[in-house]
Amino acid sequence: MKVKTINRSEEEAARERAQDVQKVHRNLDPALHPFEKAKEYTRALNAAKLDRVFAKPFLAALTHDDGITCLARNPRRLNSLLSGSADGDVRLWDIPARRCLRRLVGHSAAVKGISVTADGEACVTCSTDCTVKLWKVPFAPFEGGPIVEDAHPVLEFSGKYAFRSVDHHWGRPQFATGGAAVEIWDHERSEPVQTFSWGADTITSVRFNPAEPDVFATTGSDRGIALYDLRSSTPIRKLVMQTKTNAIAWNPMEAFNFTAANEDCCLYTYDMRRLASASCVHQDFVSAVMDVDYSPTGREFVAGSYDRSARIFSLNGGHSRDVYHTKRMQRVFAVRFSGDGSYVFSGSDDMNVRIWKAEASEQLGTLLPRERKKHAYNKALVERHKHLPEVARIVRHRHLPAPIYKAAKLRRTKIDSERRKTQHRIAHSAPGSVKVKPARKKKIVAEME
């Protein structure tokens, strides 16, 4: 006769000292874990709810004396942001301390563009007072002190017309300005070294390609997006759309792709090698999109609109991932991602630069490993159950201000009725006689070489 029974000793299960962690035994046998799926679903539901509960993206507002017209981040320093306002004032901000470090005073009219040099030591600002100024951008001091006013730019360039935008070259001491024409300036010269023009239009934004040092793109008031190469004396290619494009941003990781912020409430992502059709149309805004900027990861971008909201889109997402608005925020004229991709800045007409979290419910500060794992688990749960109706409803829900909500509803109605009409038209005409353009091509008027 052989007898063996379960015999556990409490000493083995107990920890030796009070400082030790408690011993944990796992037995992964499914028989001991009933209701796996139901539990996971419940957890996913809770995770989705918690995500919405903690979605408090607004962090701080930095004030100016007039509406914000442009923003720029320093490519070499995470904590630094420059903002230009309609009264000609440029301010350098220390983001973690949420204070102004320096005011760059000198422009007599609205500052329309700021760009920081690739080494992060200086910045160029352009204004409607027909000047471009180059300023030293100091380090952020460690101690708080009085705001220093700097009225002495290092260099000053004067042009013949009001400037609308500026972008500094990624490598050379050169920058491009947009106004009545596109001009390339050198730090050493007081006159532009190169001038491009294609028709008589105003250039509203200029952006250098981050990978190909000689290529840059502009948008103009003639509804065109033009691509230029510094090595040739004429522009390479131009795309004319039905409505004006306000701003443009290159994808920093796939530098042949760029996204254009259009007046028709949509953003269009194009491949510069194939301009015949947009690769993605991003919609959700209800008014003109004013500015767009990519995250350094190249997977997301932020856009600000005239409808008083900023939205974050994923690279290939047709609809926005998140929408940011406050009661007091007015028309958004400038948006920027932070250098680490975890914050978003928006500059609006109500004289404030606002700092937002890029991920609305993200926990700030140093995370313990357990916290990090928990967040990852919750995220995976929501991702896995996002198709289930209850989870989808919670994840999708965003509160919108009444004007935006109503406008979006109206817009939806219009689009639906148009679609219905087209369907009817197709059904009641000879097959093949009604040509329907896809949304990606609909707004393209012409492509010029």
Added chain:
Amino acid sequence: MDEQEGAVQPAPKRQKSSSGDVSRAAKFRRGPEVATRRIEDKKLKGKLRYTERLVGEAQAAAAKVDEWLLPAEPGELEAEGMERTWRFSQAEIVDAGEAGAARKAFDLSLPQLGPYSLDFTRSGRHMLLAGRKGHLALMDWQRSRLVCEVQVRETTHDVTFLHNEQFFAAAQKKYTYIYDKRGLEVHCLKDTTEATRLQFLPHHFLLCSVGATGVLRYQDTSTGRIVTQHRTKQGPCDALCQNPWNGVLCLGHGNGTVTLWTPNVSTPVVSMLCHHGPVRALAADGQGRHLVTTGADGQVKVWDLRMFRPLHAYFSPSPAEWCDISQRGLLAVGYGRRIQVWKDALSSKQQSPYMTHTLAGGTLSDFRFCPYEDVLGIGHSGGVSTMLVPGAGEPNYDSFVADPFQTRKQRREAEVHQLLDKLQPEMIVLDPTAIGQVVREPREVQREKQAAAEAANRARLAEQQQKNEEKKRMKGKNKPTRRQRKKQANIVEEKLPAMKQRMREQGVSAEFGHKHKAAREEAGVPAEVPRALHRFFKK
């Protein structure tokens, strides 16, 4: 493959796992693998393949944990030579067993207030006793420590622990009461009257009761709300058990039927005629595969809970009053003073029991297997005793499910997590794996639906047409609504097939709108005649 050999010799890099590993891993497989080969959508295919890989890795990791990190082996009782395991008495087993095991076999002589019913916590550490005459006692039985004792001076039919050992419910003469671990009455559940059997669904926080009125009540113990009350309409009910796999309650009735209930449906989801005569006791196994019923007709029947079919039946010389199934699938059946324990009795019919035991103290009233222990706790008319049943309990516990050595802090933490993971009563369904699954309609059903929709459409069109033709009067023909309705009748769609048919018959090609030459000649029209004059020729 020999494990030692594998350790000594350097194993080849991409070695297939041995058959032992495969069978071990099969335990952790959830459902069949998704066939991705024929999926056309590349993104979906990639995602599914990635998920499949993760699932495979998790399965392999779980199998490894199972192999290396679960140290304890289940208990066993082996006979040598001419011995038979069912001939061993408890005294012999206790003598032959280890010293620790001997402490677990005890007899509590409580002859005045019996017979006793009992319950264990889910970790098996605490035991709850309830004497019929109102004696309630909560024991930390493995340490032989009495936590609380109370005399309620009222008939007590049944007791059950709530989500942990802090609270327990007792079905008393009129109402059901909830007590805390100090023995203080916390709640009187005035809605739950005349309950005789209690069950607690720990994942849903539902206290279920049924009794003389034949009403099955679900009460949420975290909110206090009565979730549902089902009138069984089968008279007083004295047999209740839960299926721990899906939370469905099984009720045994006086007319020999067993009904399965969920809170969502007001009628039984399943009703089975199991016995010729009243059903005495029920027990479901841990994975929801088998149900054992005992009836007054002397039968002990094993049912397949997925197909709802009898598997096999045992005959007990006098009707079995009580039965229970242990974590590792041992079946205990009791009547009078005798208890039999059967091994592997669920999957196949056995010829002889695994163990037998005769109570010295009194007649049996209730017994339960203790989770994670090789112990059967028995309540009888003379008190409470325990019986060692080697191989009954799961040897390896999971600290996050039920920990016999849980500290106070761990208990508090676990309580919070239990509440966070509380399942809604609506999630109790017969197949718990159906939650979060897409139910795709079979192709035949889809086809039928499509055909029905088309038929309805045709009928509507015909009806409309008939209506249009019936009306001869012109009055009201040109009303905007009528015009709209006519448009809606979709004239093109309706006339197109007939038109095409006509054109085909006449030999007119749809593209050019004129007849084929051959067709014209066939119709007796000379080739040089212009089209406008065709109608003057006989067809």
